[in-house]
Amino acid sequence: MYKILEKIFSWFYPLFKNWGLGVSFASYTSLFVNILILSILSLFIYRFFRFLLVKIMENIAKKTKTKFDDLLISNKTVKYIAYLIPLLFIYKSVPIILKSYDYWEGIFGKMVGIYIILLVLWIIRTVFNALKDHLKSIPKFSDKPIDSYIQVIMIILWIMGVTAIFSEVFEIKIAKLLTTLGAISAIILLIFRDTILGLVASIQVSVNDMVRIGDWITMEKFGADGDVIEINLATVKVQNFDFTTTTIPTYSLISESFKNWRGMQKSDGRRIKRHILIKSSSVRFVGNEEINDLKKIQLIQEYIEKKKFEIDKYNLQNNIDKELSLNGRNLTNLGLFRKYITKYLENHSGLNKDMYLLCRQLQSTSHGIPLEIYTFSKDKNWENYEYIISDIFDHIIASVPYFGLEIFELPSEKKHI
Incomplete structure (x- = not known):
């Protein structure tokens, strides 16, 4: 079997050599064994920490009165954190295992780095989802547009994450990359026009307390006449009194006229x-x-x-x-x-x-x-x-x-x- 693999490698060796990867078959065999060992160790670390973190979080959830830790478990935050630990182990091990293989070290290092950035963003998202569900269960925050706040924060974090990924892939300093992005900001504004309008409108709606979840609003232009059931960055969902749902662009609440019946509902009469x-x-x-x-x-x-x-x-x-x-x-x-x-x-x-x-x-x-x-x-x-x-x-x-x-x-x- 070893002889067959060595023969196959000899066929591709000229191609590897043209790419600057001319290393002996024995070296690649050693590399494969090292990667296999690293994979097994990483799997073991993942299983161990997943079991440990889940057990710890479940015990904490049973002893505390707050529902937030239960929501962290249901949103799989612990599971994703358990993924992060072996990834960090791999990221630190790649330069050691692939010390003699500069080409592969660069590729694997960048791939693992990108995965870590994406996973960190995903973990933050699950934490925010748990926080959103927790705040909506509290009467004081039940009518607040929590979705909009979270979306604004996540957009900022995703911009930072994508910037970090570009910096990792192309080995460009973040300051230089941001300068380049500033130069093409006009194109970015054109592409993400609706998102930016929704972001600004969402902030204005929240700061000025124009609409809350549960408010009865009427907006004839969009055929909306009912209760607001969801407010997010791009849209506001209204459940009409005939049980249909109308979706209104968030920025329309700033640019168009609408009637909010909250004042009537809070008054002493209709x-x-x-x-x-x-x-x-x-x-x-x-x-x-x-x-x-x-x-x-x-x-x-x-x-x-x-x-x-x-x-x-x-x-x-x-x-x-x-x-x-x-x-x-x-x-x-x-x-x-x-x-x-x-x-x-x-x-x-x-x-x-x-x-x-x-x-x-x-x-x-x-x-x-x-x-x-x-x-x-x-x-x-x-x-x-x-x-x-x-x-x-x-x-x-x-x-x-x-x-x-x-x-x-x-x-x-x-x-x-």
Whole structure:
């Protein structure tokens, strides 16, 4: 067998010699044996330290109350650290084993060095992943964009790692390499434009506390209307209320307009701002007979009596001719209806009386007179909030005819038979 291998080596020897690798077969055999021994020792070191580190970490995890060490185990941080130890052993052994083989020493040394750099970056990543999972389990940090912070740090570390790899492969000093990269920064900015925009936007969103995980945001341009479930360097994920998911570029939160409902959720009530359209032709002064009928409405009975007394007193003192209703001061059915709605809202158990509560008349339109309700519900839950609004407007719409008013509606099309 040895003779066969020596014969095969003799065929390739001229090629090795042209490459500057002209060494005898016996030397290469010795080299192979050394590499084999190094591999076996490295495997043994890996197995030993993996077992030792896992056992130590498991014992620590059992004795501590924090979940962070458990997350380090689940993210395989210990396993990757166990890989690093034999790699460092190999890195230190290569110059000794390959002392007489400058060519192979350079290749293997660089390969192991690159692997060590990548492995260190991977270990740091697993530590950050464990830290991210741990912080998200703490209520104080659950709504913070932890993913963005970690991605920013990892980008910086990867840039440093890639720089170190280039320095290792091409044997260039890092300072000189950074100078070269600075010269081609314009190309780098063009290639990584979206990443850089996302990085800047992510920092601004975090520093200015514009969006947190769990916030309800609305962004019509992207069709987003729901809760933020993830914030990372490139995108913000929103789970809409129909359970679809919308992905928004992070930098759009800086360059575009969006609505964040966090302030409402933290306030003492959720705003109700809705109107009905009153047909303007149905608005009129109310006579004494109609006033007597409206006095039967308990919520405004006291108000009508007080207001009627003031109006009659004013008209009498000023000798107002009441044969024409237009003369002097008068009550209108729309004014009494507004007062009734205000009293109704003040007595509604679902509204917050410490916040704005009013019924106001807006600018008239071609469709009628908008009568708007502006108030706040105590319950901010969407389902209950909608129920409160419906309950209020069911009552208001049903109350309109009692005041001789009409709600504006477009005429329906009649079908010709």
